[in-house]
Amino acid sequence: MLAKHAVTFTVHTYAYDPDAQRTGLQAAEALGEHPSRVLKTLMAEVDGKPVCAIVPSDAEVSMKKLAAAFGGKSAQMMKPADAERLTGYKVGGISPFGQMRKVPVALETSALAHDLVFINGGQRGLQVRLSPHDAMAALDAVSAALIADA
Template identity: 45%
Template sequence: MAKRPASAGTPATVALTAAGVPFALHPYEHDPAAPSFGLEAAEALGVEPDRVFKTLLADTELGIVVGVVPVTGMLDLKALAAAVGAKRASMADPSVAERRTGYVVGGISPVGQKTAHVTVIDETAQLFDTVFVSGGRRGLDIELAPGDLLAVVSGRYAAIAK
């Protein structure tokens, strides 16, 4: 994968470039009527859906946390809470998620968020050489090594998908 210039355009690509992380951009034609943005991305890009991850924000008594899980599954809120040492977690309000990340719902990237959050990536990401996450807008995914993703978001792996 070749490095992309910072001018590629989103906070996610700027952050990856600044960190020296190799990544590949994968734009696709987004359909606003698609029932699942993540599954739409997998189909449009011709990759197995288990390699495409969605970024979700949850509210805990410790604050907002980020869960990154395969688009084929759901975020296990109890497991996410346990992974960060919280008692419980609930999905963050979409307007809060947009405000805290600087991205729109359906295009929230785990990388380059306006506010840094504790980030947990589902452990299944380690099964692949590369994974796909939102590039910071609908219709743009970033492909990168899961270890690089983990490092750039200062995250941790845990079993948080169901």
């Protein structure tokens, strides 16, 4: 999908730990990157419709802000089995790129401050490094404040 959109990216692999409590943070540590540059892909539902949220691996998503980003009233995380069925990827390896079914995508605004970010490439232990602006364009994503207040 990225090549089809002429997006410049590099592929990075790491030793995926299936026992890690937070796979995004484990990926950041394994890659030697700050967690704010390693983004996690989360599948959720806004008013019952599937959406994708991309946020820094060290952040928590505000369901209220997620719903607002898509013009909805309420949001909740998608059940892992439903996320796998919808995307065609396994949890821990869900990528926003090349999902089986295209869904609306929102990218956390703070990620745009980085020249390059890491986003899951569709397998556990596989990340692609690219410009967050290129990722937004390829995904036809919106930029929104999605992070819960600390």
